[in-house]
Amino acid sequence: MRLWNWINKLASPPHFFRMAGTLTPWFLWPATALILVGAFGGLVLAPPDYMQGEGFRMIYFHVPSAYLSMMVYVIMAVSAAVGLIWRIKLAHAVAASAAPIGASFTVLALVTGMLWGKPMWGAYWVWDARLTSELVLLFLYIGYMTLRSAFDDTSKADRASGVLAVVGVVNIPIIHFSVVWWNTLHQGPTISKMDNPSITADMLWPLLTMILGYTLFFVAILAIRVRGEVLTREVRSRWVGEMLRESIDDKRVE
Numbered sequence: 001m002r003l004w005n006w007i008n009k010l011a012s013p014p015h016f017f018r019m020a021g022t023l024t025p026w027f028l029w030p031a032t033a034l035i036l037v038g039a040f041g042g043l044v045l046a047p048p049d050y051m052q053g054e055g056f057r058m059i060y061f062h063v064p065s066a067y068l069s070m071m072v073y074v075i076m077a078v079s080a081a082v083g084l085i086w087r088i089k090l091a092h093a094v095a096a097s098a099a100p101i102g103a104s105f106t107v108l109a110l111v112t113g114m115l116w117g118k119p120m121w122g123a124y125w126v127w128d129a130r131l132t133s134e135l136v137l138l139f140l141y142i143g144y145m146t147l148r149s150a151f152d153d154t155s156k157a158d159r160a161s162g163v164l165a166v167v168g169v170v171n172i173p174i175i176h177f178s179v180v181w182w183n184t185l186h187q188g189p190t191i192s193k194m195d196n197p198s199i200t201a202d203m204l205w206p207l208l209t210m211i212l213g214y215t216l217f218f219v220a221i222l223a224i225r226v227r228g229e230v231l232t233r234e235v236r237s238r239w240v241g242e243m244l245r246e247s248i249d250d251k252r253v254e
Helices: 002-010 013-045 054-086 089-121 129-149 154-168 171-181 201-233 238-253
Strands: none
Touching: 002 013, 013 054, 013 089, 013 201, 013 238, 054 089, 054 129, 054 154, 054 171, 054 201, 089 129, 089 154, 089 201, 129 154, 129 171
């Protein structure tokens, strides 16, 4: 019962708005520190790869971006599903806010992958299963955002784009397992083989640090974007008016 009450409270726009504002710095500053430490460890401290040489260092930006591109889509799809099933407006707000962030990570993953692929494969782009399915992911993000913008009515936009997000989640396992299911140029799993990772510890810790830093950065940016989305959706509500009046009164006192 207490858990359900907590969930209901979390789904409340004013409660979430205030909570997200409080927690954002607690995610943003650790994210910045972790990314700086991970980048220094990967670009300076980690030794060159015995096959790829210095070129392997692109993984410290490519792998976290690719990981976040998929993780954000799953979060977007789950949020959209929650919104469709239980008609929670905040869930749709989370999905709408996550889409541009996920698209940005996908673009970064594709660009860094191309820069990595040129010296390794001799070409910036090949129609490899992993690369092609990642490109499809970008199109899904763009399709979701385009479909939302096609409706003036927010409720209709939520429903239409939510269905697309849920259907498109089938592409995520295709991306993840593409290097296992098909013979591709893209290298196979490395850190996901926890029993015997294909990367040494001095190369692994900066990569894990970067992934954690990217993840916390995403949470911070998502919180900021959801706050903006909530204000847009609730602009005519009483609590927004009261908050604006309190803000104006505080400025007058100062």
